[in-house]
Amino acid sequence: MSAPADILTCADLAIGHGQVVVMDRLSFSLAAGKILAVVGPSGCGKSTLMRALGGLDEPLGGRSTLMGVDLHATHGEERAAILRRTGFLFQGAALFSSLTLRENIEMPMREFLAAPRKEIRQLAEYKLSLVGLADAMDKLPSEISGGMAKRAGIARAMALDPDLIFLDEPSAGLDPMSSGRLDELILRLREAFGTTVVLVSHEVPSILRTADFCVYLDPDTGTMGAYGSPKSFLQAGNSPKAHAFFTQARID
Amino acid sequence: MNILSPKYLTIRMSQAPTGSPFARTEVLADGTALVTIGGSWTLDQPLPAIVTKGDRVRVVTEGLADFDSSLPAWLYANFKNVRQLDLSPLPPRLQSLVQIAEKASSEQAVPEQTGFLEKFGNWGVESSSSWGRAFEHIGDTASGFLRMLVGRAKVNWGDFTLQLQTAGVDALPIVALLGFLTGLIMAYVGLIQLRQVGATVYVANLVSLAMTREMGALMTGVIACGRTSTAFASQLGSMNVSQETDALRALGLHPVEYLALPRILAVTLMVPLLAVFATFVGIFGGMVVACAGDLSIEQYLTQAIRAISFKSFLVGFIKSIAFGFIAGWAGCYRGSVAKRSALGVGEAATSAAVLGITFIVIADAVFAVIFNLFDL
Ligand SMILES: Nc1ncnc2c1ncn2[C@@H]1O[C@H](COP(=O)(O)OP(=O)(O)OP(=O)(O)O)[C@@H](O)[C@H]1O
Numbered sequence: 001m002s003a004p005a006d007i008l009t010c011a012d013l014a015i016g017h018g019q020v021v022v023m024d025r026l027s028f029s030l031a032a033g034k035i036l037a038v039v040g041p042s043g044c045g046k047s048t049l050m051r052a053l054g055g056l057d058e059p060l061g062g063r064s065t066l067m068g069v070d071l072h073a074t075h076g077e078e079r080a081a082i083l084r085r086t087g088f089l090f091q092g093a094a095l096f097s098s099l100t101l102r103e104n105i106e107m108p109m110r111e112f113l114a115a116p117r118k119e120i121r122q123l124a125e126y127k128l129s130l131v132g133l134a135d136a137m138d139k140l141p142s143e144i145s146g147g148m149a150k151r152a153g154i155a156r157a158m159a160l161d162p163d164l165i166f167l168d169e170p171s172a173g174l175d176p177m178s179s180g181r182l183d184e185l186i187l188r189l190r191e192a193f194g195t196t197v198v199l200v201s202h203e204v205p206s207i208l209r210t211a212d213f214c215v216y217l218d219p220d221t222g223t224m225g226a227y228g229s230p231k232s233f234l235q236a237g238n239s240p241k242a243h244a245f246f247t248q249a250r251i252d
Numbered sequence: 253m254n255i256l257s258p259k260y261l262t263i264r265m266s267q268a269p270t271g272s273p274f275a276r277t278e279v280l281a282d283g284t285a286l287v288t289i290g291g292s293w294t295l296d297q298p299l300p301a302i303v304t305k306g307d308r309v310r311v312v313t314e315g316l317a318d319f320d321s322s323l324p325a326w327l328y329a330n331f332k333n334v335r336q337l338d339l340s341p342l343p344p345r346l347q348s349l350v351q352i353a354e355k356a357s358s359e360q361a362v363p364e365q366t367g368f369l370e371k372f373g374n375w376g377v378e379s380s381s382s383w384g385r386a387f388e389h390i391g392d393t394a395s396g397f398l399r400m401l402v403g404r405a406k407v408n409w410g411d412f413t414l415q416l417q418t419a420g421v422d423a424l425p426i427v428a429l430l431g432f433l434t435g436l437i438m439a440y441v442g443l444i445q446l447r448q449v450g451a452t453v454y455v456a457n458l459v460s461l462a463m464t465r466e467m468g469a470l471m472t473g474v475i476a477c478g479r480t481s482t483a484f485a486s487q488l489g490s491m492n493v494s495q496e497t498d499a500l501r502a503l504g505l506h507p508v509e510y511l512a513l514p515r516i517l518a519v520t521l522m523v524p525l526l527a528v529f530a531t532f533v534g535i536f537g538g539m540v541v542a543c544a545g546d547l548s549i550e551q552y553l554t555q556a557i558r559a560i561s562f563k564s565f566l567v568g569f570i571k572s573i574a575f576g577f578i579a580g581w582a583g584c585y586r587g588s589v590a591k592r593s594a595l596g597v598g599e600a601a602t603s604a605a606v607l608g609i610t611f612i613v614i615a616d617a618v619f620a621v622i623f624n625l626f627d628l
């Protein structure tokens with residue numbers, strides 16, 4: 001393989017809802033196969049940033065690219081092809097309420113894979129087992145717990161073996177054990193398939209374990225406060241706010 | 253930049269495909285099944301099927317090219333119940349993807365085929381329990397109404413005024429149109445018959461009596477089922493889905509009192525008014541046809557007024573109150589028992605309309621018998 005290229009870039013990006021700018025002057029990039037954690041206080045715009053990077057919302061200014069393509073200037077089949085190679089876990093899981101968990105995971109596979117039913121079924125069962133839901137495959141989203149819904153959402157985001165996966169608070173609502181298993185899963189997927197991951201998390205230990213880079217969104221300045229390796233956030237001097245965010249959350 | 257530039261291709265496409273996936277089994281002297289896998293494993297091509305016996309399996313590779321998650325999924329599906337599974341000859345990244353998948357604690361139960369009689373029995377049990385719930389809902393509504401009268405129920409009066417508007421005032425155009433056409437059609441059909449006996453003047457009696465006693469209330473009730481019951485069912489049903497009903501309950505509010513009561517009251521109030529309106533518009537519709545050739549306006553009106561007694565007016569009015577209640581109740585009831593899914597909300601709306609219209613027609617028949625007994 002050639003030198004890892006930037007699978008995700010954004011330059012002077014401004015994000016928000018309608019006319020309201022939530023964050024602007026965002027510039028960073030992420031090489032393929034790396035794991036980026038987006039951190040910041042509640043309501044600072046992390047989910048908004050994920051949606052904009054994933055091409056779900058129009059940016060209010062600037063530019064972002066996914067796999068070398070500016071999604072907001074791309075349409076039709078080319079755009080769909082890029083979106084198909086990304087997976088997205090929404091903060092509220094957003095499972096299809098009328099489908100069982102298995103059917104939720106099978107749905108994208110049936111639409112986009114040519115494989116026969118039996119193999120799709122095996123694949124869906126495997127993906128659900130990866131997130132520890134082997135016993136709940138035939139339940140409806142209304143019959144499972146919040147943490148289970150999160151995990152099912154992760155399995156659906158992984159359904160098509162995406163190159164890049166966005167996870168909005170994957171470990172929220174999970175116990176420390178499941179959360180640890182999830183970190184493990186993310187690392188193993190990266191190792192096996194070179195999957196790039198962008199995730200939102202509030203759990204500093206988990207960020208330190210998984211992430212290569214970390215971007216801190218600062219609501220006071222309305223832009224990114226710091227960008228760097230999570231370990232650099234632990235040292236004072238880099239960015240006082242990001243430092244405080246990281247050290248406050250540590251149990252010591 | 254070209255999206256197909258190689259650096260963005262996944263592992264599964266980054267190497268030239270080296271033939272389709274294969275798997276072979278042989279049994280070793282010690283009884284271990286030796287499974288050899290190789291080739292390029294992607295979901296774009298059929299995966300091999302294998303049969304292994306025994307609970308000792310060792311998997312080795314032979315010219316394994318690239319793979320996507322179909323390979324770990326295949327290994328997981330085929331060997332998850334094998335007691336001694338030796339994956340050590342596999343590449344570590346593949347091993348780890350099989351091991352991290354958690355095993356189901358029990359085999360997934362395959363849904364049993366139910367026979368005809370069982371289905372019939374289930375249907376009986378289900379429908380009797382749903383009848384129970386239906387009556388419970390009516391009871392809740394009634395007791396909520398009584399509690400409201402003594403000022404002990406918390407009712408969302410904002411919803412009440414909103415529904416007076418949407419279920420009442422906003423329905424005027426469609427009620428006017430359908431009422432007008434009903435009167436018109438009745439006059440038209442009536443005239444054809446009455447001309448043969450030279451009694452065309454009685455078309456006024458026919459239309460005005462039918463509109464006051466029967467059609468005004470019935471048409472309005474059916475319109476309320478189509479417009480309002482379905483709206484109620486989907487409103488309450490989607491509140492069920494997003495757990496808003498639970499949030500109300502957690503606040504100590506009774507969903508039937510807080511949500512259903514104002515809606516049912518609003519419709520029960522508005523349908524009679526709409527029915528009176530429909531009656532007059534219908535009589536006017538009949539006049540348009542009758543006075544186009546057969547009668548003068550004066551003749552028609554005199555006959556019409558003579559035909560309608562206070563009794564028949566009362567009959568129509570009582571009916572329309574009942575129909576309004578049925579339409580409102582059907583919507584709220586079906587909404588409150590809707591399944592928690594997008595599909596469930598749709599089903600609730602459909603069944604609300606069906607339930608409402610069915611009950612309205614049944615009630616109409618019951619009223620016919622009762623009024624006949626009391627000579628109204
Ligand atoms: N659909 C929307 N329409 C308008 N404004 C919105 C919408 N969603 C979010 N916002 C606003 O955008 C800002 C950022 O919201 P966002 O959901 O991105 O926060 P967040 O960082 O993900 O928070 P949390 O950690 O609580 O999930 C908030 O101020 C919020 O009020």
Ligand SMILES: [Mg+2]
Pocket residue numbers: 046047048091168
């Ligand atoms: Mg968020």
